[in-house]
Amino acid sequence: MNYQKIIDKYYPNDNEQKRILLSHSKSVVHKALQICDNHPELNLDRCFIEEAAMLHDIGIFACNAPGIKCYGQEPYLIHGYIGAELLRKEGFPRHAHVCERHTGTGITKELIQKRDLPLPLDRVYIPETMEEKVICYADKFFSKSHLKLTRTIDETYKSLIGFGVETANRFKEWSLMFE
Secondary structure, three states, X not given: OOHHHHHHHHOOOOOHHHHHHHHHHHHHHHHHHHHHHHOHHHOOOHHHHHHHXXXXXXXXXXXXXXXXXXXXXXXXXXXXXXXXXXXXXXXXXXXXXXXXXXXXXXXXXXXXXXXXXXXXXOXXXXXXXXXXXXXXXXXXXXXXXXXXXXXXXXXXXXXXXXXXXXXXXXXXXXXXXXX
């Protein structure tokens, strides 16, 4: 797979939006590959992690998130779902799972229903494979609106509490596995 070719297809212009996507994705790749290196016992697919981490936010261009130079029509919450649809069309269903499962520490069907979130209920939005968990975990340390900032485990945990104890505890569980 040539992930750069896919990125260039959906982000053809060299502009701030593309630079934000690439900078953030490279930070996530770096953290995720560090986890691979530090935990050979997990037998992680390093090549897949690099590819999927570079593509996990491919759908942001379609969303309304002016703070990261995205001026689409869709709510930011569904950028993973949008990215998953794009990657399925490109022929990469495994990479698509990473897109739709990386928001927060995953989104349960109960939460979608309770908060009436604009996501179809026929999908799984919780990371299932170890590679999906590693990328989701690594993503939580980096913001697209503050590219030079790397959150600590405690800062990240506190930022996730607002999305529910279950979400924050899933992150804490991963931190015990991956750090």
